[in-house]
Amino acid sequence: MSNQPLLSVSGLAKEFSIKGNKQKIKAVDGVSFSLNAGETLGVVGESGSGKSTLGRLVLRLLEPTAGEINFDGQKISDLNPKELRAARRQMQMIFQDPFASLDPRMTIEALIREPLDVHKIGTAAERAEMVKKIIGHVGLTEDALSRYPHEFSGGQRQRISIARAIITRPKLIVADEPVSALDVSIQSQILNLMLNLRKEMNLTYIFISHDLSVIQHIADKVAVMYLGKIVEFAPVDEIFSNPQHPYTKALISAVPQINPADRTNRVVLTGDIPSPASQPSGCHFHPRCPIAQKQCSETEPQLRTITTADHLVSCHLATGAVK
Amino acid sequence: MKTYILRRLGQSFFILLGVSFITFLLLYILPADPARQIAGRSATPEAVANIRAQLGLDQPLFVQYWNYLINLFQGDFGRSYLQKTDVAELIQSRMAPTLLLMFSAILIELLIGLAAGIYSAVRRGKGGDKTIMVLSFIGVSSPQFIAAILVLYIFAVKLSWFPIGGYGTFAHLVLPALTLGVLGSGWYSRVMRSSMIDILRQDYIRTARAKGAKENRVVFVHAFRNAVLPIVAMIGIDIGIFMSGIVVVESVFGWPGIGQLAWQAIQRVDIPIIMGVTLVSAIAIVIGNLIADLLAPFVDPRIKLKG
């Protein structure tokens, strides 16, 4: 097993310009991380944090305005359109909305077969076989193949999307809030499916969610995002047992805990997340931070290691002390 | 608001410019050689070449277009090769009857259409509603010239109630205006009906009724005022639809407007006149749409204006 991470991004950024307005929106502002094969990175944050944009940038579904993406030895950010399309075979996406991401006019069979058609894998007969095999893998039966998306429930449609994503045996899957649109009871089913598939196929996931309890369940490493930047990055146990950034602490305190002993005082954040078009000075979080000091509004903190080598935080006041 | 008006005006200006260019292009690719037509059959090649130079026909395309444009701005629409008169003069002399017919027709369309629409909406689902909707549909789908001929035959030839075409008295106006008006009313009645139905469902109508207002007042004052808003914009477009049909209608009824002028020009293949009428109609359509777009925000304050 090579020591090279499967995926590494550095300085990834995406700016959007608003028509008629000189200001630009920095949806993602200088994100760097690396991911090893078989690992799952959980990206967590509120809406507006840039996490969905980050997912699309990694796959180059959106063009980055800055930064590099290295995947499986290739510089994804440098590929031309034809090479990029070929590379897509190894990196797939699962979308949030199970209703909108499947073409309502195609049969399930055609939908799941589409990645094979696109990359011209196998003969027509072989493709049909592969589709039949995979449909069982995701927990649906063969008679689903001749039906249409509207005949299925949200959870089932997500299974179909997952089947589409794994049929080419990709190495990386970016899942953008894959369970957020589903009922809580269905959520765990889909999560367990994803966990099983990960083990079976040695998949690497980037799992984007706003829901920390889901992240806790599935991630190995966690990146907490705020206004386009990663404010804390640590292994999952470390994040939950020893969060350092005030924002992370606030998010965790909001997660309902069954064991009363685990319950802490809820940290309530004042205000709403500011518009990405007008970012606060210094530390972007300081207007809502319960412990903000003078330096927080003046200088921007950088990600630095704290406690262990794989725990990074960007806060002037983090000390490494356990909560 | 101002930006919207300016933008619309600018758009219309460019459309008119484009229209003039296309009109010019069509004139330019004419197979008939105007110089030869003017010079006559027995002219020598030199005489023809001379006239070509005089007319500026040997200049490059864009120079010719520029001259054409300048002339247009000065009101010069070119000359008819066959009639040896200014196209602009001919059109001007015929504008009045066409405008008279247009306003009369639209007036009748509105009177019939709005009334029918309100009636249909109020008596929704009942026999009267269905009849009106079927009649409206037939009106909208029927080709104008067939209806015109039918009307002329029945009321002028057979019954002799009206003169068989021509111009001059009120009686002459009745048939053409009524034909156009009745046919066109179908469009307005359908839109008015759905508009009224939408409005009558609104809460503020229920409030008016709850306050004890008489049903007539509710329908004709409160509801009507709001339901009629989309109609205003339609009038602008109606001008365009009217312009499309003038050639046939005026020729059937012998109405001496620019449509009949075009009709006569067609028989003689007098291209400059045909082009002139086309250009004038296009201008009328652009102006009609412009007025409709400019009136819309005043008439319906709910319309948001994008900059």
Add this chain to the structure above:
Amino acid sequence: MKTFKRLLKRKIALFSFAVIILIVASAIFAPLLAPYDPNQQFEQGLTLQGSPLAPNSEFILGTDLLGRDLLSRLMYGARTSLFIGLLANGFAVLLGTFIGVVAGFVRGRIGSAIMRFTDLMMAFPALLLAITLAAIFSPSLFIVALVIAMVNWVQIARVIYTQTISISEKEFIEASRSLGATNTRILRRHVLPHLAPFVMVWATLGISTTVLLEATLSFLGIGVRPPTPSWGNIIFENQTYFSTAPWLVFIPGAAIILLALAFNFLGDALRDELDPTQRGRQ
């Protein structure tokens, strides 16, 4: 297909469909069904003074100014009118769809430029533009069809443009892109199938417009030229006998109205099935 079957359950739709089939059948089988040669001038087809005959036992619908059988001319005329109507409509739909899809899919400056151009074309009144074009170019059947198509493609293009944009923004298009699909594939497999119902509706509505336009042009004398019969030019030729032989105007006129109503109704109903918010005149 499903919508079509649902449609036929409504009585009037069925009736319209029947009318269309009837007319189309008589057009296709005219050589077999027509009682006479449409161009043959019969001596006994005219009165002693040389006027057309009213409908009688020999000539079911009467004769025209040259003693030709009206029914036969009507049937062959249906052929011409429908042929041109379908040809022109076919062109218009193809051209309009192509331009609309390109503009809607590519978008950006090119897309806007194309749409500005269609705005421009819409400023011209259709009939006048057709007249101008017909007057400029020589009058073969083909040219007439082409002229009508040139005038008709614009509306289709605009509708297809809006629809293409709306479809391109849907998430399943992004999903296909994330698989690595090329634009060609996306267009062919995802966009076009979603456009199909709209194209169908406009193709149906378009036929009545094109047939009417042909009839009008022929009525003005610049469409199909006699002796080839078309419903429009039958009226044109026999105008002067308007008061003495009204059937020569009424019968083709009634046929035109019926056809227009039938196609309009079918297209309207189709449009209602697909998108009940659209309404109004064509």
